[in-house]
Structure formats: C-alpha cells, structure tokens
Amino acid sequence: MKKILTILVAVLAGLFVILSLLDLKGDYRVEQLVWSNNQKLAVAAKNQETTSEKTFESIAANYRKIIKSFPNSRLVPGINLLLGQTYVAGKSFDKARQVFAETCKKYPDNKALCSEALVLTGKTYQEEKNVSMAVKTFEQIMRQYPLTDGGLMMPLYIAKYHQFNNHGQAAALAYTQAIAHYKKIISENQNSVIEFKALGLLAGAYSDIEQWQPAMETFGESLLKYPDPRTAGVIFKSINFISLVKLQNKDAAIKLYQNILKEKPSHPLAKVIEKMIKSLETLKDADAKVFLKN
Amino acid sequence: MAKTSAGKNVLILLRNSLNTLVAHPVIFFPLCITVFLQLLVLEILYFAPRWPLSVFFGPVIRKLFGEGFLHFPYNFQLIQHLFFYCQIPLYLFVDVFLVAVAIGIVVAINNDKPANPKIIFKKILPQYIHIFAAALLTFLTTLIIIQGYDLLFARALRIRSETGIFFMIKSVIVYGRPYFGLLIDIFISAIFLYIVPLIVIEKLKIQKAFLQNFSYLKRAFLFTLGIVFIPTLVYIPVIMLRSIVSAGDLALKVPIMQAAVIILSILVKLFVEAVILTSVTTYYFLTKENK
Numbered sequence: 001m002k003k004i005l006t007i008l009v010a011v012l013a014g015l016f017v018i019l020s021l022l023d024l025k026g027d028y029r030v031e032q033l034v035w036s037n038n039q040k041l042a043v044a045a046k047n048q049e050t051t052s053e054k055t056f057e058s059i060a061a062n063y064r065k066i067i068k069s070f071p072n073s074r075l076v077p078g079i080n081l082l083l084g085q086t087y088v089a090g091k092s093f094d095k096a097r098q099v100f101a102e103t104c105k106k107y108p109d110n111k112a113l114c115s116e117a118l119v120l121t122g123k124t125y126q127e128e129k130n131v132s133m134a135v136k137t138f139e140q141i142m143r144q145y146p147l148t149d150g151g152l153m154m155p156l157y158i159a160k161y162h163q164f165n166n167h168g169q170a171a172a173l174a175y176t177q178a179i180a181h182y183k184k185i186i187s188e189n190q191n192s193v194i195e196f197k198a199l200g201l202l203a204g205a206y207s208d209i210e211q212w213q214p215a216m217e218t219f220g221e222s223l224l225k226y227p228d229p230r231t232a233g234v235i236f237k238s239i240n241f242i243s244l245v246k247l248q249n250k251d252a253a254i255k256l257y258q259n260i261l262k263e264k265p266s267h268p269l270a271k272v273i274e275k276m277i278k279s280l281e282t283l284k285d286a287d288a289k290v291f292l293k294n
Numbered sequence: 295m296a297k298t299s300a301g302k303n304v305l306i307l308l309r310n311s312l313n314t315l316v317a318h319p320v321i322f323f324p325l326c327i328t329v330f331l332q333l334l335v336l337e338i339l340y341f342a343p344r345w346p347l348s349v350f351f352g353p354v355i356r357k358l359f360g361e362g363f364l365h366f367p368y369n370f371q372l373i374q375h376l377f378f379y380c381q382i383p384l385y386l387f388v389d390v391f392l393v394a395v396a397i398g399i400v401v402a403i404n405n406d407k408p409a410n411p412k413i414i415f416k417k418i419l420p421q422y423i424h425i426f427a428a429a430l431l432t433f434l435t436t437l438i439i440i441q442g443y444d445l446l447f448a449r450a451l452r453i454r455s456e457t458g459i460f461f462m463i464k465s466v467i468v469y470g471r472p473y474f475g476l477l478i479d480i481f482i483s484a485i486f487l488y489i490v491p492l493i494v495i496e497k498l499k500i501q502k503a504f505l506q507n508f509s510y511l512k513r514a515f516l517f518t519l520g521i522v523f524i525p526t527l528v529y530i531p532v533i534m535l536r537s538i539v540s541a542g543d544l545a546l547k548v549p550i551m552q553a554a555v556i557i558l559s560i561l562v563k564l565f566v567e568a569v570i571l572t573s574v575t576t577y578y579f580l581t582k583e584n585k
Binding site for chain 2: 001002005008011012015019022023026028031032035038269
C-alpha cells in the first residue's frame with residue numbers, strides 16, 4: 001500500500017516538474033513574471049509621491065530583464081510599453097518618451113502598438129502641462145494611425161482635453177473638427193467595426209456639446225446597423241437617457257425605435273425594442289417625468 | 295476494531311470511527327486513489343493553458359470560455375469551474391466505487407478478516423453497476439434540489455429592498471449559498487447513506503438496497519443525519535476560506551490561492567468521507583448484532 005501511494009505521489013510530482021520544465025520559456029511564464037512586476041508597479045504608482053526613484057528603477061530593470069530573457073515572446077512589444085509606463089509613473093518623462101519612441105522604431109509595422117506608444121507619449125506632455133506638444137502628438141496619431149483605437153479616439157480626446165483646460169474656442173473648434181472627422185471615417189468605412197467605433201465616438205462628441213437630437217440619432221444608427229447584445233445595453237440606456245432626461249420627450253425615443261423596426265423588421269433585438277416602446281408608451285400615458293437622482 | 299455498546303450516541307460512534315481509522319489506515323487507501331485522481335485532474339487543468347497541453351486544451355478553452363482564460367492569472371478562475379465539472383464523472387464512475395471498496399475494508403476489519411484492498415476490490419467489482427446507480431441517484435437528487443435553490447436564488451436577486459425583512463431574506467439566500475449547498479449535500483448524503491453499505495455488505499441490488507435504506511432511515515433518521523452532519527462541520531472553514539479568497543482581492547493578488555483552496559477541500563473531503571463511511575458501516579454492524 002505504501003509503495004503504491006509513493007508511486008502515486010511520485011507521478012503527481014514528476015508530472016508537475018516535467019510540465020513546468022517543458023514550458024519554462026513559454027509565454028505563460030512571461031505572463032507570470034510580467035503580472036508579478038505589474039503588481040509592484042501598481043503599488044508604486046498608487047503611492048507615487050512616497051515611492052523612491054530607486055523602486056521605479058528596480059521595476060523598470062525587471063521589465064528589461066524579462067525582455068532580455070524572452071526576446072521571442074509575442075508579449076515583448078507590450079512589455080516595452082509597460083517599461084515606458086514605469087518611467088511615467090516615476091515622473092521620468094524624458095526616459096519614458098525615449099522608450100516609447102524606441103518601441104515604435106523596433107516594431108514599425110505594428111500600428112496598434114505605435115499608436116498606443118504615441119498616445120502614451122502625448123500623455124507625458126499632458127502631465128508636464130505642455131499643451132502644444134501634447135496636441136501636436138495627438139494630431140500626429142490622427143494623421144499616422146487614423147484607424148487604430150488611439151487614432152479613432154484622438155479627435156474627441158483633443159476636444160475633451162481643450163474643454164477640460166477651459167480652452168473655450170479651441171474646444172469648440174476641436175469638437176466641430178471631431179464631428180466632421182468621424183462623419184468622414186463613417187462614410188469611408190461602411191459596414192465595419194471601424195464604422196461602429198466611429199458611430200460611438202460621434203455620438204459621444206454630440207453628447208459633450210449637448211446636441212442631444214443628433215446624439216440620439218447616432219446611437220439609433222449604431223443600434224440599427226450593429227445589433228450586438230453585448231453593446232446594445234449601453235446604447236439603449238443612452239437613447240432612453242437622452243430622450244427622457246435631456247429632451248424630456250418620450251416620443252423622440254419611441255419614434256426612433258419604431259423607425260428601427262420599420263427599417264429592419266427582422267432586427268435581432270426586435271423583441272427588446274418592442275418592449276422598450278411599450279415601456280416608454282406606459283410612461284407617456286402616465287405623463288411621468290424623469291429626473292436624474294442626485 | 296473497537297466495538298462500542300454506545301448504540302445511538304453519535305459522538306461515541308464518531309470517536310470510535312476515528313480510532314478505527316488511526317488503527318487501520320488501510321481504510322484511507324481507496325480514498326487516496328480518489329484524491330490522486332482529483333489532484334491529477336487539477337494538475338492537468340493547471341497546465342492546460344501551457345505547452346504542450348495547450349495544443350489540445352487551448353482551442354477548446356478559447357471556443358467555450360474565451361481567450362482570456364488561457365492567460366495568467368485568469369486561468370485560475372476557470373480552473374475552479376472546470377474542476378467542478380470534472381468532478382461529476384469522477385464521482386459517478388470512480389469515487390463512489392472506491393468509497394464502496396473502503397466500506398469493504400471496514401467490513402473486513404469488523405469481521406477480523408485480512409483487509410487487502412486488492413482482494414476487496416475484486417470482490418466488489420461485480421456490484422459496480424448497482425454502486426454506479428446509487429451514485430447516479432444521489433447525484434440527480436442533489437442536482438434537482440440545487441436547481442430548486444437556484445430558482446430561489448434568482449428570485450432573491452430580484453428583491454430590491456435595501457432594508458427590512460425582504461432584504462434579510464435576500465442576504466441569507468444570496469450570501470448563504472455555499473452553506474445551503476453544504477446543507478443540501480448533508481441532507482442528501484444522509485437520506486441515501488445506507489444504500490452503498492447495503493450493496494457492499496448484503497450484496498443487494500440497487501432497488502432492494504434503496505428500499506432497505508429507508509427502513510434503516512426510518513428507525514434512526516436523526517442519528518444518521520448526525521453521522522453525516524458532525525464530521526462535515528470540519529468543511530465549514532474551507533467554505534469560509536473559499537469565500538474570502540473569491541470575494542476579496544486575494545484571488546487577484548495571489549492567484550495560486552484559488553488552486554490551494556481546491557487542494558485543501560480535496561484533503562478535508564478525504565477525511566470527512568473516511569469518518570462517515572467508517573461510522574455508518576460500524577453502526578450498520580452494531581444494529582445488525584443487536585437484532
């Protein structure tokens with residue numbers, strides 16, 4: 001009995017050792033190391049003021065070590081960005097920008113990565129309150145990588161940035177440009193995920209400048225063309241919020257939903273839309289007023 | 295083996311069972327094989343996202359659960375679910391049979407015969423189909439009751455009250471879920487407790503064992519419930535630990551804790567199962583002798 005139990009324990013231990021050794025240089029190992037270092041970075045970034053420069057240097061050194069030990073891992077490009085972000089957290093902005101630039105130089109074909117590196121570069125200028133360089137960098141992303149997530153986000157981001165810094169005129173101009181930019185992107189990228197993303201950003205831009213009717217119509221267009229249950233919830237909420245709270249006009253949403261069903265009777269979310277219409281009609285019949293809860 | 299005259303005193307019976315287990319660790323042997331199989335499954339699940347196992351498991355996990363669960367540390371969240379599902383066939387096809395072998399060993403010890411697991415295994419093997427049927431019966435009953443609880447759980451989630459009696463009901467049902475699960479397990483185990491010993495000792499078929507089980511239960515339901523309930527209390531700290539690990543950020547900060555809790559629960563279950571099966575077999579012999 002003891003012999004058999006010893007064999008069973010040996011099988012478990014042996015298998016564990018063999019399987020661990022077989023994947024010693026694999027991506028899973030990299031994920032473990034990166035995750036562990038990310039934890040340290042999160043703590044250091046949270047206590048930025050009290051964390052010493054040495055700690056950030058040590059975290060950066062860990063990332064460099066991972067990059068050196070696993071040069072062929074597909075995670076290395078992303079780790080380069082984490083290395084840069086470590087310098088950002090440690091407020092060594094010049095070093096951070098250098099890392100981001102080197103990353104893009106190393107992987108020029110990886111547009112998403114380069115766009116992300118530039119977004120992070122722009123944010124370093126933002127942290128330094130260097131408005132002109134920040135905006136210049138953000139505009140560079142728009143020009144060079146217009147269809148990446150960063151590139152798509154930038155027009156609205158720039159507008160929000162100006163608005164946040166109370167640059168009234170610049171913000172108004174940036175919103176007008178953003179709306180025009182998204183309209184162009186939508187017309188050039190029909191029936192694609194780019195169009196879906198641009199529709200969301202366009203609706204966001206309209207909402208920011210309180211143009212509620214076009215904002216609601218844009219959400220409606222998105223719901224009509226991209227009936228994905230994973231994203232529909234947010235869109236329904238946005239439409240109802242604009243109609244009930246901002247426009248105080250239940251008919252606006254009812255009409256929009258009815259138009260969607262008219263244009264696409266076989267809409268995958270038809271039943272939900274019908275329910276929504278019924279609920280709105282009930283509210284309308286009761287003459288209910290909807291307000292934001294403070 | 296120490297034969298007690300304590301009759302219906304659950305605590306004395308359990309203490310004697312513990313003494314029996316200490317004196318005859320061979321009873322643990324079949325249960326150790328169950329533990330080995332469970333740990334083997336856990337080990338395979340742990341390495342599933344890594345090469346070479348990822349060649350097979352990668353596409354399956356990606357298709358069924360999503361890419362995220364192939365990466366550290368989110369794979370640990372999936373391990374818990376997958377391990378639960380893997381336990382079902384293990385329980386039905388292997389676990390209960392090995393419990394039956396352990397009962398056979400207790401029987402042999404009671405009859406002062408050599409407790410050779412290999413011989414007992416061969417002796418019980420012809421009863422496999424009936425033991426499997428008993429396992430299936432227990433499993434399906436548990437499943438039906440759990441489904442019923444899930445309906446209650448879903449209804450409780452819809453309670454909007456933030457104070458008062460309804461809020462209390464909601465809190466008890468929602469936060470007490472693991473404890474209700476344990477109570478359901480205890481109740482079902484107690485209800486069918488004598489079926490496997492009857493199949494092993496009296497060589498009965500499942501139908502007869504099922505009926506006789508209830509005549510035993512009728513005579514001593516609370517006592518039977520006590521045999522299952524008291525040792526299972528040891529499992530409560532494991533449930534608490536599991537709740538702490540999954541509710542707090544411990545699962546995120548130390549992901550390996552999720553696997554460690556599973557290992558701990560396997561080991562605690564081994565102990566609980568050993569005590570229950572020894573107690574119920576001993577009690578069965580005592581009542582038979584008294585007759």
